[in-house]
Amino acid sequence: MHRIGVFVCHCGSNIAATVDVERVSNALAHEPGVVHSVNYQYMCSENGQQLIKNAIKEHNLSGIVVCSCSPRMHEATFRKTAEAAGLNPYMVEIANIREQCSWIHKDVEEATEKAIVLARTAVAKLTLNKPLVAGETGVTKRALVIGGGIAGIQAALDIADAGYEVDIVEKNPTIGGRMAQLDKTFPTLDCSACILTPKMVDCAQHEKINIYSYSEVDKVKGFVGNFKVTIKKKARYVDETKCTGCGVCMTNCPSKKGLNSFNMDLNTRPAIYIPFAQAIPNVAVIDPEQCIKLKSGKCGLCSMKCGANAIDYKQQDSFVEREYGAIVVATGFKPISLENFNEYGYADNKDVITSLELERLMNAAGPSKGTLVRPSDGEHPHVITFIQCVGSRDVSGCGKPYCSKICCMYTAKHAMLIREKYPDTQVNVFYIDVRTPGKNYDEFYRRAVEQYGVNYIKGMVGKVYNENGKLMVQGSNLIDNEQVTIASDLVVLATAIEPDPSVKDLATKLTISIDTNNFLTEAHAKLKPVECATAGVYLAGVCQGPKDIPETVAQASAAASKVIGLLAKDKLKGNPCVAHANEMTCTGCSQCAEVCPYGAITYENKEFRIGGGKTEKRRVASVNPAVCQGCGACTVTCPSGAMDLHGFSSAQILKEVEAICKR
Amino acid sequence: MQGLEKLMLEKANALLQSGEVDRVIGWKKGESYYDVSPATFTKDNLEGFVYNCFCGANLSKYLVAESKKEGKMLVFLKPCDTYSFNQLLSEHRIEKEKFYVVGVGCNGHLDMNKVYAQGVEGILSMSEDENNLIVETVYGQKIVEKESALLIKCLTCKSKEFAVADETLVVGEMKPANPNRFEEVEKLESMTEAERYAFWKEQLSKCIRCNACRNACPACTCINCVFDNNASGISAKANADEFEEKLFHIIRAYHVAGRCTDCGECSRVCPQNIPLHLINRKVIKDINENYGDYQAGAEVNARNPLVNYTKADVEAKEVVEGGNK
Incomplete structure (x- = not known):
């Protein structure tokens, strides 16, 4: 005999303002099997929970239905409440009358009626619930960090410092990521490499950290605590264990015309190369598209000159399978392609550059050794115009609807650095809004305007065109309400950033979700900003949303602390809502x-x-309950109906449908 | 066909004598030429073994039970039957080691109703040659062209390839398969939603729920069919409307989706002449269009696209919108 208790929550006014909670609890009191039905202001509060516990004991309840918010919010809370009162935690059902009812309806009558149906549905399901006991699984005490930029580096260091093994998988030949390409960092203007490279070295030297550079995640199997990941190590044609990074191969390579992607293609590099001086690992890699030996079989100069005998033209892609307890995704970003923005003349004028290209032009290790020159003629530019929000906050469909967040600050940085180093240069900045919230950020921007005399113009640019060797920037000045045309020597586009394209494929492998802009989705926008909906997978850096270095580092450390918390456990309580086969009807x-x-x-x-x-x-068929995640794919595939899911049986779901259809 | 029958009988005898097989599944003569029944034979008893233009049934499903028995069985499979055989192998319903498969050539089998429809009455005896059925009647001899009386499933023959066979027996030349077997489905697709509903409502309302389609279907091999499962909670349920009962066919089509080899048995055995094969063929056509051409049973252990996720799969949205065309 069922003895069901129904508890209707007001959630302050969140539910009670739209749903007549009194009517809901009264209506439910008459449902078959229900012996107790009440409403209360905050069921999740200490008092609310006590009310449930008392009722369970007093009325000897066999199960409870809580009509409240989404089960994602408080199902766990109420399961614990029930358990504390001696009830099996899986004899609890949640009727979501907030997100799926009060928040989406305006009419009280309608919403109340729907709330009653939802509650009735939960009662109907509960009549078929059976007490379930969760099993336990072990935890592999090793973490995988995907992406070796500052986010991945920070997360790896934090996890490793806690004493757990970490593997970093980086698709490029070196770790370091975008931060390694930057010149100075806001708001303190310290050198990016100076603060990043010590962390890179720490990674390389840490006994708990293992770096798979020039590698990609090939396959992911398993589940929280027990992931099995196949890593593809791309052939670099250089034996990592032998190469000393001396660079003799680079100077001897006759094929020197490859575009240097580390320098944003602003200069060239040999076919065998080390991306930059502080690369980790400091090991050369051969570009097979460019290498004469690999393409035609003739040459082999690098092999002849290599003192360490490290060159191996026959090297193949190889695969390693490793087990992990947790995974951090830190795949970073890239600037968007500017093909939709012909008005800025990026494709036609060498002297229209992106901000990331400017970083390389101003960097002492860059193509011009840190002297700011025009890419077209190597001359010093006297008038430089920055254009902000190129592709950001763009609802026309050409760019991205979001704010890229970092551009206001780095443009102020660029403007300031240029005015500092080349005081004879006039610097203009076209902006829509200047957004500089953050510690010492607005002060930083004000310094650019007030102290360094950067000419900020509120307005958008319509066109950039070349006239007699000058780049004419035509835009509007909204403050003075006039059209302006500025003859410039160099135009810098603060290009929007987007998640690295590899993230889409990776999201599929990890079964994590991405939003419409390809940013990875966190489990909860406010309360679970580094977790994924898939247990055991965590997010760090721009792959989750635009952010600057301090935010990225903070998020990476947050993700690391979540990973440490997970790896510190010896056993994980499993989910008892798993599939099981009826052997009497299974046909195999x-x-x-x-x-x-x-x-x-x-x-x-x-x-x-x-x-x-x-x-x-x-x-x-036989289901391993430790491996099953209860997704239910098997139950809907089975033609005999032999597969069923504990806690979500076909009978329970049909019972729910029946309850909804009942008039 | 007589030539083929002779070869088959010789083959059966030889394999039984040598001990290669213990049993043979084939057809047994009935009272008349067209009255043939599937039957098993052993070494000492090949009496009544027959193979003629009325042996159109797909024997594959019998093999599920036969596979559980001791010893090896000789089975004669037409090209279309071999697909069912492979599909049953893929689903682990039969074991290959239990069967010696002889593929037999085929130019289609006959539907006796179509013979009657040509005014054939008072039948005394029948014989056949390559192209004709020769019927001796009380009114004299009647010649029925085989082409004019083919089973529906033979009119839309999907293949003349043997998907599996230890050896083959082919007399003469096999005519090519019909490359346009989706034509009828296309006709249904070109109807408006209302027309299509009216069509199926009319067809399915003829159904008497005899379960012949399910019982003949080589894909319906569940130990306990959901429709017979008392524990399902639907067995004693009253219908909400008169069409609800007919959803049986739609549910069955979903259960065999991706596994149906388009053998056509469902329509062949239907006593009410409902073109049930068209439901399954529509699903096959949709699978082909959405996931690339796939023929169930063409290969053993090939993964049916409906249970095989690839990144190239169309989005569910496109499938739904495609269905609304």
Whole structure:
């Protein structure tokens, strides 16, 4: 006999303002099986929970329905409440009358009616609930960090310092990421490399950190605490264990015309190269598209000159399979392509550059050794015009609708550095708004305007064109309400940033979600900003949303602390809502195993009695409850209906449908 | 066909004598030429073994039970039957080691109703040659062109390839398969939603729920069919409207989706002549269009696109919108 208790929450006015909670609790009191039905202001509060506990004991309840917010918010809370009162935690059902009812309806009548139906549905399901007990699984005490930029480096260092092994997988030949390309960093103007490279070295030297550079994640299997990841180590044609990074190969390579992507293609590099002086690992890599030996079989100069005998033209991509307890995704960003922004003349004029290109032009290790010159003629530019929000805050569909967040600050930085180093230069900045919240950020921007005399013009640029060797920047000045045309020597575009394109593929492999702008989605926008909806996967850096270096580092450390918290556990409580096969009806057709994303289903030949004292051997499915994540793909695939899910059985779902359809 | 029958009988005898197989599944003569029934034969008893233009049934499904028995069985499979055989292998419903598969050539089998429809009455005896069925009747001899009385499933023959066979027996030349087997589906697709609903409502309202389609279907091999499962909670349920019962066919089509080899048995056995194969063929056509051409049973252990996720798969949205065309 069911003895169900119904608890309707007001959630302050969140629910009660739109749903007549009194009517809901009264209506539910008459449902078959319900012996107790009340409403209360905040069910999740200490008092609310006590009210539930008391009712469970007083009315000897067999199960409870809490009509409140989404189960994602408080299901765990109320399960604990029930458990504390001696009830099995899986005898709790949540009717979501907030997100799925009060928040989306305006009409009280309508919303109340719907709330009653939702509550009734939960009661109907509960009548078929069975007490469940969660199993336990072990935790592999090693973390994987995908991406070796500042986010990945920071996360790896923090996890490793806590005593856990960390592997970093970086798709480029070196770790360092975008930060390694930057010249100075705001708001303190310290040199980017000077603060980054010690961390890179720490990574390389840390006994707990293992770097897979020039590698990619190939396959991901498993689940929280027990991921199995196949890492593809791309052939670099250089034996990592032998190369000393001396650079003799680079000077001898006759194929020197490859574009230097580290310098944003502003100069060239040899076919065998080390991306930059402080690269970690300091090991050369051969570009197979450019290498004469690999393309035609002739040459081999680098191999002849290499004192360490490290060159291996026959090297192939190789694969390693490693186990991890947790994964941090830190895949970073790239500037967007400017193909939709012909008005700025980027493709036609060498002297229209992006901000990241300017970083390389101003960097002492860059193509011009830190002297700011025009890419077209190597001359010193006297008038430099910056254009902000190129592709950011763009609702026309050409660019991105979001604010890239870092551009206002780095443009102020660029303007200031130029005025400092070349006081004879006039610097103009076209902006829509200047957004500089953050510690010492607005002061920084004001310094650019007030102290360094940077000419900020509020308005957008319509066109950049070349006239007699000058770049004419035509825009509007909204403050003076006039059209202006500024003859410039160099135009710098504060290009919007977007997640690295590799993230889409990776999201599929990790079964984590991405938003419409390809940023990875956190589990909760406010309360779980570094977690993913997929347990055991954490986010750090721009892959989750635009952010600057201090924010990225903070998020990386936050992700690391979550990973440490996970790896510190010896056992993880599993989810008892897993699939199970009815051996009496299973035909062993294998379709469930084919759709199972976790490899949780195997088959065995079992002997069954078939009457008349006879037995027969049949192939039947068997689910490993530790591996099953309860996604339910097998249950809908099984043609015999032999697969079912604990806690979400087909019968329970049909019962819910029935309750909804009942009039 | 007589030539083929002779070869088959010789083959059966030889394999039984040598001990290569213990049993043979084939057809047994009935009272008349067209009255043939699937039957098993052993070494000492090949009496009544027959193979003629009325042996159109797909014997694959019998093999699920036969596979559980001791010993090896000789099975004669037409090209279309071999796909069902492979599909059953893929689903682990039969074991290949239990069967010696002889592929037999085929130019289509006949539907006796179509013979009657040509005014054939008072039948005394029948014989056949390559192209004709020769019927001796009380009114004299009647010649029925085989082409004019083919089973529906033979009119839209999908393949003349043997997807699996230890050896083949082919007499004469096999005519090519019909490359336009989706034509009828296209006709249905070109109807408006209302027309299509009216069409199916009319067709399916003829259904008497005899379950013949399910019982003949080589993809319907569940130990306990959901429709017979008392525990499902639907067995004693009253219908909400008269069409609800007919959803049986839609549910069945979903259960065999991606596994149906388009063998056509469902329509062949339907006593009400409902073109059930068109439901399954529509699903096959959709699978082909959305996920690339796929023929269930063409290969053993090939993964059916519906249970095989690839990154190239179309988005669910496109499938839904495609269906609304």
